[in-house]
Amino acid sequence: PDCYREVAPLIERIEDQQARLREQNLELARADTIRRDFSANVSHEMKTPLQIISGYAEIIDQGIADEADTRTFAHIIHDEAQRMRSLIDDVLTLSRMDEPLGAEQGPVDLLDLAGSVLRRMAPVADAAEVGLRALGSPITVEANARLLDQALSNLVENAVRYSPAGSQVTVTVAKDCHPGEPGAVAEAVVSVRDEGCGIAADEQDKVFERFYRVDKSRSKETGGTGLGLAIVKHAVEQCGGTVELESTPGEGSVFRLRLPL
Numbered sequence: 001p002d003c004y005r006e007v008a009p010l011i012e013r014i015e016d017q018q019a020r021l022r023e024q025n026l027e028l029a030r031a032d033t034i035r036r037d038f039s040a041n042v043s044h045e046m047k048t049p050l051q052i053i054s055g056y057a058e059i060i061d062q063g064i065a066d067e068a069d070t071r072t073f074a075h076i077i078h079d080e081a082q083r084m085r086s087l088i089d090d091v092l093t094l095s096r097m098d099e100p101l102g103a104e105q106g107p108v109d110l111l112d113l114a115g116s117v118l119r120r121m122a123p124v125a126d127a128a129e130v131g132l133r134a135l136g137s138p139i140t141v142e143a144n145a146r147l148l149d150q151a152l153s154n155l156v157e158n159a160v161r162y163s164p165a166g167s168q169v170t171v172t173v174a175k176d177c178h179p180g181e182p183g184a185v186a187e188a189v190v191s192v193r194d195e196g197c198g199i200a201a202d203e204q205d206k207v208f209e210r211f212y213r214v215d216k217s218r219s220k221e222t223g224g225t226g227l228g229l230a231i232v233k234h235a236v237e238q239c240g241g242t243v244e245l246e247s248t249p250g251e252g253s254v255f256r257l258r259l260p261l
């Protein structure tokens with residue numbers, strides 16, 4: 001029994017360490033699966049435009065298409081090449097976000113940021129005949145300006161993309177308490193409200209997953225890659241914040257970026 005008393009704590013420590021190692025192994029396996037799924041998805045998404053490009057290029061090369069058809073095929077090739085470029089840009093954006101360098105935090109004025117994103121998006125919104133406006137007061141948070149700009153740009157781009165002509169997109173900067181936490185410290189909230197098609201309740205969590213699209217054909221028409229909201233989530237989490245969605249199909253959506261003050 002004396003001997004056991006001495007050994008027992010050691011056995012307990014070894015068992016604890018083994019449990020911790022098992023948990024770490026599980027986490028590594030999960031991360032590995034996510035990475036492998038991601039590579040498979042990227043390859044799949046790249047293959048479709050590539051097949052279209054090489055198919056039409058081959059027809060043009062054979063010289064069997066007349067001038068009008070050749071022009072149509074050239075347009076298709078151009079569009080598909082654009083699609084591949086967007087996909088590569090989004091994949092690079094996602095992978096760059098994991099680099100510790102370039103993710104430094106500093107003071108960011110959210111109303112200034114909203115203004116600069118809206119100025120940049122104005123030509124796209126004008127072309128879609130969607131109104132853009134920013135409301136609220138200046139609020140400064142400690143965050144990475146580049147990542148927040150990326151997150152807000154993607155949300156505004158989506159709001160315009162999934163909205164009908166003649167509707168309005170509003171970005172509001174405000175302070176709020178986190179719901180369900182009485183007496184919680186106020187946080188900064190940047191919300192992007194649109195009057196677009198909205199997202200059904202059972203899709204609302206899934207839209208933040210990489211490559212998830214509610215309507216694949218519509219999304220292809222509008223030029224989406226299915227990575228936009230995954231980038232938003234990753235970017236705002238790198239800044240210590242969260243993103244949430246409230247949406248009613250047929251009425252519109254509100255995406256909220258919540259950031260610690």
Ligand code: ADP
Nearest residue numbers: 158159162207213214219224225226227228229
């Ligand atoms: P995509 O590049 O296809 O837009 P995202 O990751 O940005 O990919 O969005 C995922 C899906 O969520 C979109 O395909 C679209 O169906 C839906 N979605 C995103 N934003 C909005 C919005 N503001 N209104 C309606 N649907 C949206």
